[in-house]
Amino acid sequence: MALSDLTVRQAKTTGKRYTLSDNDCLGLMVSAAGGKSWQFRYYWLGKQKRLCLGGYPALSLREARIERDKAQALLARRIDPQVERDQKQHAAKLAGEYTFKTVFDAWVEHRRKELKEGRQSTLSQILRIFNKDVLPTLGKMSIYDIRRPELLARIFRER
Numbered sequence: 001m002a003l004s005d006l007t008v009r010q011a012k013t014t015g016k017r018y019t020l021s022d023n024d025c026l027g028l029m030v031s032a033a034g035g036k037s038w039q040f041r042y043y044w045l046g047k048q049k050r051l052c053l054g055g056y057p058a059l060s061l062r063e064a065r066i067e068r069d070k071a072q073a074l075l076a077r078r079i080d081p082q083v084e085r086d087q088k089q090h091a092a093k094l095a096g097e098y099t100f101k102t103v104f105d106a107w108v109e110h111r112r113k114e115l116k117e118g119r120q121s122t123l124s125q126i127l128r129i130f131n132k133d134v135l136p137t138l139g140k141m142s143i144y145d146i147r148r149p150e151l152l153a154r155i156f157r158e159r
Contacts, residue, residue, distance in 0.1 A: 003028065005061050011036060026068045028056060038064040040071050044080050051081050091144075100146065101139035104130060 003022040011020055013034040019027040025041040036056035042049055053059060053067040071081040108127065115123040137154050138146065 003061060008056060008061055024068060026064060040068050042075055098143045100141050100143055101135055103143050
């Protein structure tokens with residue numbers, strides 16, 4: 001039986017965990033503490049798995065059904081939705097950690113061991129040029145987003 005928004009809103013805690021089922025393997029899990037979260041049940045390689053889609057009321061019934069449909073589309077293409085989500089989260093984390101500035105700073109620390117410091121040294125010239133011309137435009141970009149066409153466009157736009 002399909003859930004309604006009223007049924008979801010009125011779901012109360014009973015002292016132990018239970019699940020209210022919707023259509024197509026979607027369910028609202030109500031915890032013993034009263035928290036509500038959407039779960040999608042599916043089979044992968046012969047085993048039943050559960051994918052947590054999000055908490056209620058942050059994720060409404062309509063949005064949970066949309067997320068369930070996305071997960072079913074992935075399954076139809078023989079992609080495990082849990083693995084796909086984990087890979088996207090990992091890629092987003094890496095993109096945030098590895099900005100051009102952080103990678104440049106790590107490279108400078110590595111090169112400091114080999115290059116002399118001083119007013120006319122190669123290292124000081126590299127730092128001056130990068131701080132003046134490169135880091136203001138590329139510093140906050142993820143290194144995974146920097147491609148040759150974008151790099152050339154930014155260089156020629158600055159001139």
